[in-house]
Amino acid sequence: MNVKVYEKSPYTEKIDAYSRVKLFGANAVDSAEIIRYGNVTRIANGGITAGNGRFALQPSFSGGHVITECYTDGSLVLYPTQDNSPLPELLADLNGMADILNNSLYLSRKLHLDCKDPDAADGYWKRCFCDLAQPPTGMPSLDFYNRDMIFDCREDIFIIDGYVTVLEAKFFKTANMPGVMLLYFEPQRSRLATKFSPTEINKKIWITSELGVFLENEEPIFWFQNCGDLEKTDFPLLKPYYSTFIITDFTNDGLRTRNSVAEAQAFKAAAFKHGIPVSIAVAHLENGKNIGNIRGEIYHDSSLKILNNEEFLQKCDEYRVTVDPVLCGNPYEIKFQANKAIDSYLLPFFFERGRLSVFQETANSLSIREPLLSLLDGTKKFVEYPVASIKTLIFCRQGKIYRIKKQLRNQASASLRFYKDAMLLAPGQNAAEEMKELLGEIRPELVMLELSGYSEAQEKLLLAAVDLCLDNGVSVGVFCEEGLVPPALAEMTDKNFIVGESAYNIFNVKEKADKGMTVFHRFNFNGKAVTVGKSNEEELAAAMRK
Amino acid sequence: MKEIFSEMPSLPSLPSEIQDDPERLCSFFCKALTGAEQYPEATQRTLTLLMNWGNLILQHGHEISFSFSASELAEMVRRCDCLGPAQMGFYYEGRLRAECEFLVPRAIKEADILAFYRTLSTWSQNRSLFQCFVIGAVLAIKLLHLRKIMGGK
Numbered sequence: 001m002n003v004k005v006y007e008k009s010p011y012t013e014k015i016d017a018y019s020r021v022k023l024f025g026a027n028a029v030d031s032a033e034i035i036r037y038g039n040v041t042r043i044a045n046g047g048i049t050a051g052n053g054r055f056a057l058q059p060s061f062s063g064g065h066v067i068t069e070c071y072t073d074g075s076l077v078l079y080p081t082q083d084n085s086p087l088p089e090l091l092a093d094l095n096g097m098a099d100i101l102n103n104s105l106y107l108s109r110k111l112h113l114d115c116k117d118p119d120a121a122d123g124y125w126k127r128c129f130c131d132l133a134q135p136p137t138g139m140p141s142l143d144f145y146n147r148d149m150i151f152d153c154r155e156d157i158f159i160i161d162g163y164v165t166v167l168e169a170k171f172f173k174t175a176n177m178p179g180v181m182l183l184y185f186e187p188q189r190s191r192l193a194t195k196f197s198p199t200e201i202n203k204k205i206w207i208t209s210e211l212g213v214f215l216e217n218e219e220p221i222f223w224f225q226n227c228g229d230l231e232k233t234d235f236p237l238l239k240p241y242y243s244t245f246i247i248t249d250f251t252n253d254g255l256r257t258r259n260s261v262a263e264a265q266a267f268k269a270a271a272f273k274h275g276i277p278v279s280i281a282v283a284h285l286e287n288g289k290n291i292g293n294i295r296g297e298i299y300h301d302s303s304l305k306i307l308n309n310e311e312f313l314q315k316c317d318e319y320r321v322t323v324d325p326v327l328c329g330n331p332y333e334i335k336f337q338a339n340k341a342i343d344s345y346l347l348p349f350f351f352e353r354g355r356l357s358v359f360q361e362t363a364n365s366l367s368i369r370e371p372l373l374s375l376l377d378g379t380k381k382f383v384e385y386p387v388a389s390i391k392t393l394i395f396c397r398q399g400k401i402y403r404i405k406k407q408l409r410n411q412a413s414a415s416l417r418f419y420k421d422a423m424l425l426a427p428g429q430n431a432a433e434e435m436k437e438l439l440g441e442i443r444p445e446l447v448m449l450e451l452s453g454y455s456e457a458q459e460k461l462l463l464a465a466v467d468l469c470l471d472n473g474v475s476v477g478v479f480c481e482e483g484l485v486p487p488a489l490a491e492m493t494d495k496n497f498i499v500g501e502s503a504y505n506i507f508n509v510k511e512k513a514d515k516g517m518t519v520f521h522r523f524n525f526n527g528k529a530v531t532v533g534k535s536n537e538e539e540l541a542a543a544m545r546k
Numbered sequence: 547m548k549e550i551f552s553e554m555p556s557l558p559s560l561p562s563e564i565q566d567d568p569e570r571l572c573s574f575f576c577k578a579l580t581g582a583e584q585y586p587e588a589t590q591r592t593l594t595l596l597m598n599w600g601n602l603i604l605q606h607g608h609e610i611s612f613s614f615s616a617s618e619l620a621e622m623v624r625r626c627d628c629l630g631p632a633q634m635g636f637y638y639e640g641r642l643r644a645e646c647e648f649l650v651p652r653a654i655k656e657a658d659i660l661a662f663y664r665t666l667s668t669w670s671q672n673r674s675l676f677q678c679f680v681i682g683a684v685l686a687i688k689l690l691h692l693r694k695i696m697g698g699k
Binding site: 044045061062071073074075076077078080176177178 | 637640641644645647648651660661663664665667668671672675677
């Protein structure tokens, strides 16, 4: 699939403002409201003048307004313009601005013209719904139909200064003059456009919000014009087909990808509420090239990958897109899903992805935590393994915060985040909810906490937090005194380590793996690289007796 | 004071071809009705009516009182114009009214020659923008009428 991604046009808003000044300004010419538009003065015959009074804008006898000059002999000369209401030009001139569009934008914002509905314009010009009868302007155009296939509106595509600019055409008319005035406005409603629909039902169609994808590909494809308020989109148009919304995944632009994912999520949710199932596909965009004289990039033969619901939700989670609850199913349902992270190491020997590791240590020995932190933040590494920098969330026990700071020599590391355990245990706190928020905020790969010396109620709260982490695929490391592992935790444990310190920064570790297997290791954390050697039961026992 | 009146006051220029001669008047009317080739019958009728009225003014203009407003101009045009309705159909009335109101924003009294000259000048400067061509011919007749009245005095 060829994907053309156009840059957002800055002219859409300006042309919209120009049209609004022209329409609402012309309607105000015959009232006191016109003085809000500029330093103009009302004159007889429904006109306005400015400056020395030599020129005026008056209703023309062919409809619209016309610039008129009053000669010194009192006779009048008309200056017909191509445009039948040169009010924005006059107002820009009065403000000393050469850029008529910018002056119109200024006026539109100041006078809140963007909040007015052109379809409801009242006064000299009124909306005339003669769109179907109007001949094409010669520009490429898009016809939109609403849910019952009744014509809705036409939009023309302009190339202005290289920007692809899409504007909605609206026609206006004076009550007693022939002819209509065509003005262009920024589209205000989310709509679906199609070049051609499949004649057969149950056919597969694509949906994209990138106009370039829509124009470039000769496939059954709908263009989704996103103007917000998606639930008002005419989704029934999609009912006869199997629809797939395309996410544009820009390799080098996470923000744009995120926007695309968020848009897909909103579209899918809104369609779901209309009873239209929409699947999601991702187009991976790499090696974009400039498109000649148009501002944008083209990606040739981009690969498309269909995502299942779980993958899509993961994608939303990856880009921190809040998912509409309708897409998540019943929040109380426990889902069993194949965890892809299983058996992949987070940190060799100690942590696996999405698994629980429990470290049992003797009460008076130095914890293995400090050397482990140096491995996790990448300041040390195992001899035969690459440096790891693992985003870790560490809960510190109240009263041991200074100890942690001292151990880390106050060296802050970007990958390690420390929180007080009070965050989970303070009275009135919901440990699971707090943990959920932290996981969403920090996105850790590993959570480490201590589980000794707490009351039974506090232990329950901490275990609920641990359960939530594991359920979300986050690895957990729990440190507790030897033999004091709560039974509930013991049932969840994937790796169980008994740790003894034989010398400074040298730890003998017994790992109780599944099926009663035990492995002994000696880890030497002295030096930049951590060496791993063999150990045995006796050495561990000696270390623990120290 | 001298600076204020540095420019010599002058009346607007007038179409020089308007003469007190029926043949020249007819030629002026024909020129005024340009673009009427598609409707020869209507043009012919219009010319006849204009000539009749022109002759009446030439002969008895000094006896007829002069009054001139937008609605009177429109009424005069309507009396002679067969071409406009043929060309514009139902749009004719609105267009005629708008053009007349532009040319004569205020009623002109008999003695106000300056206001009438302004109207003539405005017509002649914007001639190409008017669609009711007969207005030009009616203005020429009214100019003759004014001259007759002024001459009579």
